[in-house]
Amino acid sequence: xxxxxxxxxxxxxxxxxxxxxxxxxxxxxxxxxxxxxxxxxxxxxxxxxxxxxxxxxxxxxxxxxxxxxxxxxxxxxxxxxxxxxxxxxxxxxxxxxxxxxxxxxxxxxxxxxxxxxxxxxxxxxxxxxxxxxxxxxxxx
Numbered sequence: 001x002x003x004x005x006x007x008x009x010x011x012x013x014x015x016x017x018x019x020x021x022x023x024x025x026x027x028x029x030x031x032x033x034x035x036x037x038x039x040x041x042x043x044x045x046x047x048x049x050x051x052x053x054x055x056x057x058x059x060x061x062x063x064x065x066x067x068x069x070x071x072x073x074x075x076x077x078x079x080x081x082x083x084x085x086x087x088x089x090x091x092x093x094x095x096x097x098x099x100x101x102x103x104x105x106x107x108x109x110x111x112x113x114x115x116x117x118x119x120x121x122x123x124x125x126x127x128x129x130x131x132x133x134x135x136x137x138x139x140x
Contacts, residue, residue: 018074020048022067036066089123093130
């Protein structure tokens with residue numbers, strides 16, 4: 001079932017999807033989550049169902065604690081976030097162009113800086129023995 005933002009059930013849908021996502025990322029079954037928070041399996045099943053069983057903030061807080069997820073992350077509608085921004089890289093030999101998510105490129109930049117290397121991150125080209133370099137270094 002899909003709810004629109006004006007419907008009060010919308011937040012239950014968002015929280016439901018996030019609980020399921022973080023539970024699965026941890027490799028847990030609904031039964032394991034229920035056991036960890038001391039609630040019934042039917043309670044967890046109800047939260048994750050399309051019909052969205054209501055639950056208290058206390059229950060939500062408890063779930064966030066055992067899943068080791070910031071409480072607020074359970075309330076974020078990730079399907080509505082802005083699209084991923086990319087940095088365009090181009091091979092210095094074959095001209096292959098690759099879009100690398102800016103978050104990944106920035107993490108590599110931070111790693112370079114930790115190693116006292118102030119260059120922008122470069123990557124090996126998968127088509128040839130060239131190097132992928134940022135097309136517009138100002139994107140960093």
